[in-house]
């Protein structure tokens with residue numbers, strides 16, 4: 001076999017190995033259906049779903065150091081500081097159950113978080129699939145007002161959607177520039193959305 005050909009086979013299998021460890025990242029505002037879709041996709045892929053919202057609520061309930069640090073921000077409905085989230089994710093993705101990939105739901109949510117994740121992933125970063133669930137604002141408001149969680153009331157909802165626009169929307173460009181972004185219309189029946197997401201992830205090989 002010619003040297004170049006051997007080289008490209010090796011590069012090909014390395015690429016495949018990286019892809020199988022790379023996370024699937026969900027973007028999209030509160031109410032877009034991220035949680036449900038992330039759980040379905042993780043099940044389907046047989047990998048863990050890592051929800052930062054769930055992790056923070058668990059930490060709060062446990063009263064541990066992360067919970068105590070995050071509490072005032074969660075109470076106000078503010079984003080929790082980047083250092084806390086970055087540390088939490090760095091530890092979590094080092095767990096053995098993440099070795100064959102994982103689905104990130106709620107992280108990254110700010111540019112510094114996205115940049116930290118690039119560093120953590122190294123060469124694997126370029127194999128990430130980023131899914132942006134798009135839902136019109138009126139529909140988000142309608143869904144969130146029906147959900148009834150403490151942070152889903154009136155002004156709190158507006159506040160979270162505004163945080164999304166200010167802090168998280170820039171990530172759409174960040175990932176688009178890197179050629180990893182897939183936009184998915186989330187204003188459709190759940191099964192149709194799931195089917196599209198699955199197709200996109202399977203196409204990455």
Ligand code: ADP
Nearest residue numbers: 030052053054077078079080085106107108109
């Ligand atoms: P939702 O997507 O409905 O806003 P989540 O359950 O994902 O809710 O998160 C709940 C809260 O946890 C957020 O409102 C925010 O305060 C905090 N949080 C979750 N993920 C992050 C993150 N990556 N960066 C900062 N804060 C976060």
